[in-house]
Amino acid sequence: MTSPLVFIDGDQGTTGLQIHARLQARRDLRLLTLPAAERKDPRRRAQAINTCDIAILCLPDEAAREAVAAIANPAVRVIDASSAHRTQPDWVYGFAELNPRQAERIAGARRVSNPGCYPTGAIALLHPLLQAGLLPHDIRLCIHAVSGYSGRGRSGVEEHEGKDAGQACAFQVYGLGLAHKHTPEIRLHAGLSRRPLFVPAYGSFRQGIVLTIPLDREQPGATLDGAQLHAALTHYYAAADSVHVIAQNEARAMTRLDPQALNGSNDLQLGVFINEEHGQFLLSAVFDNLGKGASGAAVQNLDLMLTQWKN
Structure with a gap:
């Protein structure tokens, strides 16, 4: 054949x-x-x-x-x-x-x-938690993400690697009109009924993404528990080859997230970082915007x- x-x-x-x-x-x-x-x-x-x-x-x-x-x-x-x-x-x-x-x-x-690259991380974090009932579908969310400059396509690569590379901006937040084309995609496939606030940025590295979503324990419509959030993600992706959830003991020892950590791979790393004293949590996704993204x-x-x- x-x-x-x-x-x-x-x-x-x-x-x-x-x-x-x-x-x-x-x-x-x-x-x-x-x-x-x-x-x-x-x-x-x-x-x-x-x-x-x-x-x-x-x-x-x-x-x-x-x-x-x-x-x-x-x-x-x-x-x-x-x-x-x-x-x-x-x-x-x-x-x-x-x-x-x-x-x-x-x-x-x-x-x-x-x-899309950013939606891959956002949906991977949010969809399981909404399905489990740990987050309400009308939750108010702010999603922050930083991508390597290759996310801009050839123009981004040329700006940072071409003849005028020395003048390239080291870090830039964009989408200031709050109408990024990925927002409807995130809302639909995550299962949100309310439009999230999405704040994207580019850094002066070629590829890789770190995406974070902050949450508060007394989120309107939900009383959040960090251990439950982590358990839900771990269970949801237990059989997935490409999606890995950081173990809680490992997450407690981490002090930073490297957007380039999974470059060259098709992996997606998810994390839940917990501050019990203040009742605050941070969901994270790290992956290659040219790989899994x-x-x-x-x-x-x-x-x-x-x-x-x-x-």
């Missing part, structure tokens, strides 16, 4: 390059990419996407919508790494650990929307979809 043909549309961006690097040595699939002269040719791109078995879109949102609209072959399956379809009900959300059946849903899906998740979803292709 011929191995599946996988088309990476947008393989010159930060996510596309990483996906290509992860797949190029594999013998269980064939890769289709377009030469530089054809990457912006709508006719050639439409031909490529209708020829492949699975397309991975690493494109700006509008270009991703155009690529999907160009599909005439009903057999083509799609993984979209843009944010264009992440809140669309007819697309399967590509966070395999979201619930016990999500990996199965991804495996059988025709259309999979790869999660982008290309690693795309390859994970591809592998799930290939199990259906083989069968």
